[in-house]
């Protein structure tokens with residue numbers, strides 16, 4: 308059976324001999340900060356939702372490059388598009404020499420992104436952190452204001468500005484000083500809301516906390532934008548409740564503040580919509596600026612910033628762009644990815660896969676009290692493990708044991724959340740039904756083993 312349709316098959320201990328050899332070369336040649344031991348895996352080839360490691364183990368990849376591989380490894384149409392582009396030209400620096408792929412991608416993305424405004428524009432960068440930085444440049448230029456409000460649990464990247472925006476301090480340890488003008492409010496993490504509040508009361512509590520930032524942090528008329536992830540990724544797969552987003556939208560409008568949706572991880576059909584902020588638009592609270600990256604290029608580095616022309620055209624000449632931003636190879640890949648998403652109605656596939664995943668995990672939750680919460684939108688689902696369902700003490704060690712148990716059986720999964728006690732589901736949407744079932748079985752076996760129930 309070809310790798311694309313195959314099931315997990317572990318033929319030797321992980322890490323096997325070839326991997327051990329590469330690990331030792333890695334440790335000698337790469338900074339220690341990049342030498343994680345959680346996944347002692349080196350990819351030999353990748354196809355669909357599967358990788359074959361350099362020792363021949365076949366692993367089902369439910370991390371997908373942390374949300375990069377919604378259409379899987381080596382999609383033939385993306386491979387063909389990149390090959391074709393490479394045969395014509397690799398490079399054009401868009402600030403100097405244009406190319407049509409950039410324009411076509413900007414047109415198609417602008418038509419699709421659910422940001423406010425009739426006439427929309429888009430431009431490109433290389434990574435998630437870069438598109439978030441650019442969104443802030445755009446918001447500052449459009450409002451003439453300096454400050455930004457972000458949230459607890461947020462992850463926006465590892466550049467200097469985005470480290471300051473990212474909540475978890477282990478991502479920026481010893482890296483300061485950071486830029487000023489960043490203020491943080493608590494994200495509406497309903498599972499961990501103050502005890503005793505109904506959902507509606509919790510939402511108004513979180514809104515009050517945001518209003519407090521406008522009283523005690525940045526004055527509203529110095530605030531350029533509120534930046535948030537529609538579904539927090541690194542923060543623990545936490546969807547922002549729509550009623551809260553509606554209230555945030557009203558607050559932004561009252562004060563002339565722009566609302567920015569970071570769809571780096573949750574965009575590109577993952578959430579059951581092409582962009583998760585379509586749910587916001589349907590509820591009358593569309594964002595002003597949208598950023599996206601990751602699955603946009605299926606592994607070829609590209610990211611995007613979309614907003615109305617009214618907002619975008621305030622940006623002064625010379626302040627955006629860069630050598631590789633919107634590179635022809637990357638634009639060709641992104642256009643091919645978009646074709647696949649549209650033709651296959653990939654957002655509907657995500658909704659179907661997510662429903663199957665949620666139903667299975669919810670039925671396990673009814674049996675196993677260590678599963679504190681099962682949540683998500685579409686196929687962006689998180690399972691939060693706790694020591695006790697009443698105290699909700701994070702079961703960090705247990706989540707680690709489950710991940711290691713799954714790896715031994717041929718399934719790659721990753722944790723999330725400030726306490727690393729949430730396991731995220733980011734499987735490629737091109738996974739077969741048999742692969743989904745195999746993954747669910749491994750997941751369940753690994754949970755049972757980790758809680759001593761075998």
Ligand SMILES: Cc1ncc(COP(=O)(O)O)c(C=O)c1O
Nearest residue numbers: 434435436462463464540571572
């Ligand atoms: C929501 C979000 N924003 C920004 C980033 C940063 O992206 P990159 O690592 O491509 O810079 C990430 C990466 O995980 C992300 O999940």
